[in-house]
Amino acid sequence: MTKQKDAVKVSKDEKKRPLRADALRNEDAVLQAAKEIFLTSGVNAPVRDIAAKAGVGIGTLYRRFPQRSDLVASVFRREVDDCAAKATTLATENAPLKALKLWLKCYVDFLATKKGLAAALHSGDPAFEALPAYFRANFEPALTSLLIAARDSGEIKEVVDPYDLLRAIGNLSVTNNADDIKHTYRILDLLINGLQFEKKTSRGV
Amino acid sequence: MTKQKDAVKVSKDEKKRPLRADALRNEDAVLQAAKEIFLTSGVNAPVRDIAAKAGVGIGTLYRRFPQRSDLVASVFRREVDDCAAKATTLATENAPLKALKLWLKCYVDFLATKKGLAAALHSGDPAFEALPAYFRANFEPALTSLLIAARDSGEIKEVVDPYDLLRAIGNLSVTNNADDIKHTYRILDLLINGLQFEKKTSRGV
DNA sequence: TTGACAAGCGGAACATTGCTCCACATACTC
DNA sequence: GAGTATGTGGAGCAATGTTCCGCTTGTCAA
Structure with missing residues (x-):
């Protein structure tokens, strides 16, 4: 609605805003941690373990990946x-x-x-x-x-x-x-x- | 060790004693219930549901099948x-x-x-x-x-x-x-x- | 038939884990 | 630098696997 949002929108091609820098970092850390843990403990490894390995909270993990399967x-x-x-x-x-x-x-x-x-x-x-x-x-x-x-x-x-x-x-x-x-x-x-x-x-x- | 046990042992071919009648009934009920529940809800159905359907307590189920996978x-x-x-x-x-x-x-x-x-x-x-x-x-x-x-x-x-x-x-x-x-x-x-x-x-x- | 007792039962309680919620923190905009 | 949308973290809830143990009951000798 506001000018700012439009300005941002122009710089990006689809969504309203790019992901915040820390969010990007965290997403990457989670995926990397998950990859390693899945490899060693299988895909049924506890979500908590992955969050811990990635150094983020469980909430952070769940924001990006609402379900385990995601x-x-x-x-x-x-x-x-x-x-x-x-x-x-x-x-x-x-x-x-x-x-x-x-x-x-x-x-x-x-x-x-x-x-x-x-x-x-x-x-x-x-x-x-x-x-x-x-x-x-x-x-x-x-x-x-x-x-x-x-x-x-x-x-x-x-x-x-x-x-x-x-x-x-x-x-x-x-x-x-x-x-x-x-x-x-x-x-x-x-x-x-x-x-x-x-x-x-x-x-x- | 005792005579009784030996007597029993003779009548059976391997273990010390045959399963008690109620235990046999329960084992059968659990297997039957599990079969039906696995069919409708998949093999990941809660153990409690199976015990309930079989009309036995959870403890009974676990005595016979120490793990879900068993x-x-x-x-x-x-x-x-x-x-x-x-x-x-x-x-x-x-x-x-x-x-x-x-x-x-x-x-x-x-x-x-x-x-x-x-x-x-x-x-x-x-x-x-x-x-x-x-x-x-x-x-x-x-x-x-x-x-x-x-x-x-x-x-x-x-x-x-x-x-x-x-x-x-x-x-x-x-x-x-x-x-x-x-x-x-x-x-x-x-x-x-x-x-x-x-x-x-x-x-x- | 009965008494004794091992075998078996049931479910409360514990442990683990997926997932939600929200008070707090922080990156971004101006 | 201030304001705010965005994002964070982890306490807490709910579901479910598993253990534990006091009570019940089938079995068998007498």
């Missing part, structure tokens, strides 16, 4: 963002095939830390409903660009459907235990190897 | 037992193929009520670790005998690997929503149909 979902989204963003970084710093390999390893590592979350995803909590779509919406383009770059450079012959590949690796990781990650890496090598050569025409069985 | 696991085992036992019943009351069909439908229904449990199974709680093995140890023989009977009677041509079939149907059920059970039935019909005819030699792709 926090879990935010951490998840943030990690998806990080992992997907790494595709760009890796692509600029490495040859296409190398970038592809490195990123797929990142992806496996990402999955490896999501054990407890798989259970949460199936809990029926509405806060989690959008996560699979978010997952796909971020990872599929990331992998697609890596695959295309590798094919254009001639380092791989085939471009598999990115979603198929993501799912295949996902299934690998889900079925295996935490310490089977070596096994997952080996199968991953096999998959990458397969990408590098002309597909033979399959016949019979 | 109760969940017991209910699960009991349902596995029931479902597996039905294979025998159905086999004696029906022609082999009919028995097979009916049992697979039972199995689908069993799976349909296990949505919340899938999440619990991946929660990492040690009480659940043995459940997948229990699942397989009971269902695989049950299905095997039905399949063999149907093949011996000539009603089906192929005997697929029972575990493959169990898993395939399991995956069907997991991927689909609760009201997609009709769809699962249709695919199940297809599978059964496939069993009834000679397998064609596959070629290409």
Whole structure:
């Protein structure tokens, strides 16, 4: 209503005001603390522990994340963002095939830390409903660009459907235990190897 | 130590004494109540509700099932037992193929009520670790005998690997929503149909 | 049938944890 | 520097898992 608000509004593109600096800091601290605690104690860790680790009060945490599940979902989204963003970084710093390999390893590592979350995803909590779509919406383009770059450079012959590949690796990781990650890496090598050569025409069985 | 105890011990095969009659009744009531409540409210339903529905005190429930997860696991085992036992019943009351069909439908229904449990199974709680093995140890023989009977009677041509079939149907059920059970039935019909005819030699792709 | 007592029962009480509320603090605007 | 919207912190509430223990009851020898 007032001039000030309008002035502020102009400087920002949507809401009335930017978040206060301390609020931003706190939000970041909470997400970081939650990420670490989820990793060590699982997604069912007490909210109090997360607030304590982040050095903020419980009220602060709840203002930003009204429900436990909101926090879990935010951490998840943030990690998806990080992992997907790494595709760009890796692509600029490495040859296409190398970038592809490195990123797929990142992806496996990402999955490896999501054990407890798989259970949460199936809990029926509405806060989690959008996560699979978010997952796909971020990872599929990331992998697609890596695959295309590798094919254009001639380092791989085939471009598999990115979603198929993501799912295949996902299934690998889900079925295996935490310490089977070596096994997952080996199968991953096999998959990458397969990408590098002309597909033979399959016949019979 | 005393004669009495020895006498009792002889009449029983393992522990010192049989469970008191009321204790047995209560255990049964709790399992029944838990089964119903898990179905309507999920496996996270309050323990108090279950005790109330069973008409017993909380202490009674906790004596028999020291942890929530013990109760969940017991209910699960009991349902596995029931479902597996039905294979025998159905086999004696029906022609082999009919028995097979009916049992697979039972199995689908069993799976349909296990949505919340899938999440619990991946929660990492040690009480659940043995459940997948229990699942397989009971269902695989049950299905095997039905399949063999149907093949011996000539009603089906192929005997697929029972575990493959169990898993395939399991995956069907997991991927689909609760009201997609009709769809699962249709695919199940297809599978059964496939069993009834000679397998064609596959070629290409 | 009865008495003795171990086995079992029930629920009050405690512990943990998700979440709310509001008096107080502080970053931002002018 | 003052005023105020914004944000903070943690006490406290409610729900729920779990323990504890005095009372009740099924069981069995006599």
